[in-house]
Amino acid sequence: MINIWRLTKIQLLSSFGLNKALHTLDVKERRKAILLSSSILAGVLMIAVVSFGYSFMMAMTFEQMGRMDLLLAIMMAVTSIVGFFTTIYKASGVLFSYKDYDLVMSLPIKTSHVVASRVLQLYVLNLFFTLIVMLPAGVVYAIKVNPETLFYLLFLMTLLFIPLLPIIAATIIGSFISWVSSRFKASRMISLVLTFVVIIALMVGSFGLNGNEQVLADMGTELADMIFKLYPLADMYVDAVCSYRMSSFLLFIALSVLSFMIFATVLGTRYKAIHTGLTTSHASSKYIMKPLEASSPFRALYKKELRRYFSSSIYVLNTSIGMILLLVMSIALLFVSSEKLGELIEIPQLSHYLSTLAPMIVSLFVTLSCTTSSSISLEGNHLWILKSSPISKQTILLSKVAVNLTITLPVLVVSSMLLMISLRPGWIESLLLLVIPLIYACYSAMMGVIVNLKLPNLEWTSEVTVIKQSAAVIVSMFIGVISLLIPLGISLLLTHVNGNLILIGIGMIMIAVCLVMFRYIQTKGERLFRTI
Structure with a gap:
């Protein structure tokens, strides 16, 4: 026993990184562990x-x-x-x-x-x-x-x-x-x-x-x-x-x-x-020699990261289930009108809420589908290969962002189009329904990279530990939800203000945040990557 x-x-201690936090003598690591525990x-x-x-x-x-x-x-x-x-x-x-x-x-x-x-x-x-x-x-x-x-x-x-x-x-x-x-x-x-x-x-x-x-x-x-x-x-x-x-x-x-x-x-x-x-x-018994292909460093890293993503079923399931649910919901609303759904769950103004808050609801599914919050940690004991490669670390980090956008953007565009058909919003609302989630997709992808640089976990034994239970995943999910709850609360409180103006203001703020994060990845991101 x-x-x-x-x-x-x-x-359990290794799953949440508690073992290292409890025994480390590094003051910064202890401070980071306290902050993480508080979060x-x-x-x-x-x-x-x-x-x-x-x-x-x-x-x-x-x-x-x-x-x-x-x-x-x-x-x-x-x-x-x-x-x-x-x-x-x-x-x-x-x-x-x-x-x-x-x-x-x-x-x-x-x-x-x-x-x-x-x-x-x-x-x-x-x-x-x-x-x-x-x-x-x-x-x-x-x-x-x-x-x-x-x-x-x-x-x-x-x-x-x-x-x-x-x-x-x-x-x-x-x-x-x-x-x-x-x-x-x-x-x-x-x-x-x-x-x-x-x-x-x-x-x-x-x-x-x-x-x-x-x-x-x-x-x-x-x-x-x-x-x-x-x-x-x-x-x-x-x-x-x-x-x-x-x-x-x-x-x-x-x-x-x-x-x-x-x-x-x-x-x-x-x-x-x-x-x-x-x-x-099972492996194929036939191997056919093909000519070697040359590509740019970014494209090679992008292909590598994409192969790594689809090589782990847990990784794909945990980061894409949100987008799948978004697509299922968008298709379902084609057959069940928002008015009928509102009557069914006894919310008479559901149709109005969906039309006004649809961009934020769609953005929630996007922020829950962040692949980058664990992408660096998943390199594990092979990270030294990337660190020693003659490639700018900015290119490595942006290739991970590109994979995140590859997973979210196609489903996001299709779902937004389906929601436009079912909700029948005006042209401004339709534009916001597409643009706001796109901004949050970029925000979520870059935010995941930054959080993972701050909270890496390279000493895992099971991918589940990194993908579902690591500090970076929890913190990035928490930040993503908070970044949506705050503007959502503002929209519900300022009912006398035009909802489109609020969404436009939120979009402009998030664009500024994305630009700041992109600049951070270009400068401090490379330094953080080298010190992992």
Whole structure:
């Protein structure tokens, strides 16, 4: 058991760069770690406050219906579904695709202990999100219902078991996708396509499950049935926590723990075989000599960076899912008018809000699709090759920016055109709908490079650590969201001012910020790159 704990602790510390921060003697590194920790804490508090506000608004409706149990049912189902989606493409990287596999497996430690530590790492990461969402919902429920003391005990105990089944299901599906794709030559592309198909199909299915207008309008037993049909464990959870039924409480825990133990045991016994099957790739038996092509340094670096991007399914999924969702939303609005959607979710002025705030909404998807915030860290122990190459470091950094724009701009232009068709805005609004997100795309790409220069992580063992959990990714995402929330709040407060004038002002400010960042990359960016 002590080996499992040690391995899990080391993996978690290295995942967030805490190990280096705790033991470094460099004052600048310590100051940077304190600043980063403060930023992460502020982000967590902000998410918790938003979660509390969202839960409180839902509770007001459920209180009138006399169905406060729906609050915990919905939030529990949401945490499970979100955890399931994110674990699908994260599980394979955490469990199997890590660089120090040979080193770890050569240690005098049982394979089952290694497997248990990797599974526990997934569990802790999912539990963290569960706590952020469920604790505020539990506080709101307690304020509105004033339950018995037993509620608090059952609520806190069940929190520990909510992530278990989503982890198992997501790991099985993610591993199956990786195994199927590894049977073919174009394994990475097939893996990407299959994962996107599964995620989009599950999302469409969850929204379409009994999601007719009558169900959403009634908001009563039909809604509860929809939730419990989508995720049966939510029914057990509600019976255990809200109705104090010990039989449901024990059954919920037993199903979660037994399933998790069986999964971990089976995985432990077949771990090496599964790892071999997932990491085996097929190569072409024919090699044809072709003439060598010469190109400019920027173009060569751009091609290299693009190949590196598409070589990692986790990298592609984590940075392009936002753009895929934007495209899906844009296509969906062609078939469901904004007026009908507003009636469906009981927001009569939704059409007006969409027309006015569409550029900011689209920009949000763009800022969540930043590839550059981890592009330097992903060089890992090969970064010395770029640092020693006779190429200006500005060219290296701008090639990474170019790849980010290559991923976002085509989808952005297509989605904006589709939104123009469905929302039917005026010519000024249409221009802003296209220009504002384009500016934010440039801003996000350059901001990601600068943050990654400030917060590099070159000592990773799994790509998941850099792509999803590194300090640079968290900070760049936080800055990107803040850069949108501030102008969005200004737009909502200054309702008496023409929205187009506000968007034009925001666009001009962001252009100035982009120019400053471009100049920073040209000057200090090169110096920072050399000192990494």
